[in-house]
Amino acid sequence: MKLPARLVAPVAALFVTMAAACAPGTSGARPTEDARTGTLRVWLFQEVGNKPKERVVDTAVAAFEKRHPGADVQVEYIPVETRAQRVKAAFNDPSSAPDVIEYGNTDTAGYVKDGGLADVSAEFAAWADAKDTDPTARASVTVDGKVYGAPLFVGVRALYYRTDVFRELGLAPPRTLAELAATARKIRAARPAMYGIAVGGAYTYGALPFLWAHGGGLATRTGGTYTAAVDSAAARRGIAAYTSLFGDHNCPAATCASMGGNATVTAFASGRAAMAIGGDFSRAAVEAGKVKGAYAVVPLPGVTPGSIAPAFAGGNNVGVLKSSSHRTLAVDLMKSLAGKDTQRALFDAMGFLPTYTDVRAEAARKQPFVKPFTDTLAAGTQFVPASPAWGQIDASLILPTMFQEIVSGRKDVAAASAGAADRMDAAFAGAAG
Numbered sequence: 214m215k216l217p218a219r220l221v222a223p224v225a226a227l228f229v230t231m232a233a234a235c236a237p238g239t240s241g242a243r244p245t246e247d248a249r250t251g252t253l254r255v256w257l258f259q260e261v262g263n264k265p266k267e268r269v270v271d272t273a274v275a276a277f278e279k280r281h282p283g284a285d286v287q288v289e290y291i292p293v294e295t296r297a298q299r300v301k302a303a304f305n306d307p308s309s310a311p312d313v314i315e316y317g318n319t320d321t322a323g324y325v326k327d328g329g330l331a332d333v334s335a336e337f338a339a340w341a342d343a344k345d346t347d348p349t350a351r352a353s354v355t356v357d358g359k360v361y362g363a364p365l366f367v368g369v370r371a372l373y374y375r376t377d378v379f380r381e382l383g384l385a386p387p388r389t390l391a392e393l394a395a396t397a398r399k400i401r402a403a404r405p406a407m408y409g410i411a412v413g414g415a416y417t418y419g420a421l422p423f424l425w426a427h428g429g430g431l432a433t434r435t436g437g438t439y440t441a442a443v444d445s446a447a448a449r450r451g452i453a454a455y456t457s458l459f460g461d462h463n464c465p466a467a468t469c470a471s472m473g474g475n476a477t478v479t480a481f482a483s484g485r486a487a488m489a490i491g492g493d494f495s496r497a498a499v500e501a502g503k504v505k506g507a508y509a510v511v512p513l514p515g516v517t518p519g520s521i522a523p524a525f526a527g528g529n530n531v532g533v534l535k536s537s538s539h540r541t542l543a544v545d546l547m548k549s550l551a552g553k554d555t556q557r558a559l560f561d562a563m564g565f566l567p568t569y570t571d572v573r574a575e576a577a578r579k580q581p582f583v584k585p586f587t588d589t590l591a592a593g594t595q596f597v598p599a600s601p602a603w604g605q606i607d608a609s610l611i612l613p614t615m616f617q618e619i620v621s622g623r624k625d626v627a628a629a630s631a632g633a634a635d636r637m638d639a640a641f642a643g644a645a646g
Contacts, residue, residue: 250283254311259290265562304329307536312543318353323601330361331533349526350568362532363551366565371585377507388518411486413472415613419490422522424451426515441637444630459620466620493586521592602644
């Protein structure tokens with residue numbers, strides 16, 4: 214998940230109790246009716262500044278209720294800190310469950326395994342808006358070929374850089390990851406109090422583009438089974454490229470090994486770093502910092518000049534619970550909340566990047582700032598394995614531990630990646646059992 218005002222890695226971690234849990238008692242349970250009137254309950258995520266989101270949702274709900282006389286929608290905004298427990302309780306007790314929920318896109322597979330989400334494949338295929346959904350967003354609601362919701366927004370990362378520092382030092386934005394590393398070293402040498410690029414040993418979704426750009430992957434799938442791939446030769450090249458950015462020549466390991474995504478963006482916004490990998494959802498924090506008016510954003514480069522490193526496509530989805538006794542209405546409400554009109558309004562109100570290619574192009578024309586992010590999406594993004602094991606892998610800090618072992622000097626890339634692969638394989642095996 215990527216999320217405005219909070220990064221995707223913490224979101225996935227908050228849901229780990231779901232991914233790791235055994236399937237609750239309601240797994241496979243189906244409602245006995247499909248009522249066409251009555252009350253529908255909706256749980257959405259509460260944002261830091263929630264009023265703009267509420268206004269957009271209220272408009273979508275009003276249109277829905279006008280189409281369906283006799284239907285009444287009750288929306289509750291769930292605090293980030295407690296939503297994992299509440300969703301788990303809802304899966305276990307259908308009588309207290311909502312009809313529609315917003316959820317992080319890395320959690321689809323876990324929720325499906327736990328029996329909580331309804332299969333809406335037929336309705337999604339017949340929905341006119343859905344044909345313009347970008348492939349990665351579509352993949353985030355798909356498990357074993359079946360669709361379990363509608364993408365709501367997408368979050369992606371690019372390279373923020375200090376225009377004033379680059380100008381003063383006669384530097385140009387890097388065109389490759391090798392140039393990125395060289396540029397970071399030059400900045401650190403010229404400005405010893407500044408990181409060339411802020412990186413974090415706990416910043417999984419900032420590190421993964423390095424792995425993907427070098428041809429590596431997180432896991433491979435054979436049939437219904439995943440096998441870790443972080444110990445492949447290509448993945449190790451990417452891991453080595455990322456971990457090479459730690460040290461006194463750029464971002465000292467003593468400080469940077471423990472940093473996550475929020476900390477790296479904060480370092481950039483406060484003026485302590487000349488570059489950082491941040492999301493479209495990081496702009497508000499940067500604009501509120503000391504570097505306002507003195508920064509720009511470009512896609513994170515890949516291995517060859519002109520290429521763009523594949524980014525993680527985070528974001529949120531909207532789904533219908535299998536236990537809903539208003540399935541037809543709930544699916545239509547899902548479409549209202551995740552449709553093109555609502556996504557246009559959410560972009561205007563919150564800056565959420567739409568999941569529809571045509572609506573996203575409109576957004577880029579209205580707000581040039583988003584172009585580096587839309588270019589990154591257009592170049593091709595990557596996603597985490599569609600396995601309920603991912604929540605456990607993410608929560609267990611398997612990848613951050615691997616990065617930290619390397620940058621601390623405790624292990625080399627080969628040993629650390631082999632250990633991470635073993636732990637990932639154990640999680641995959643447990644999820645399949």
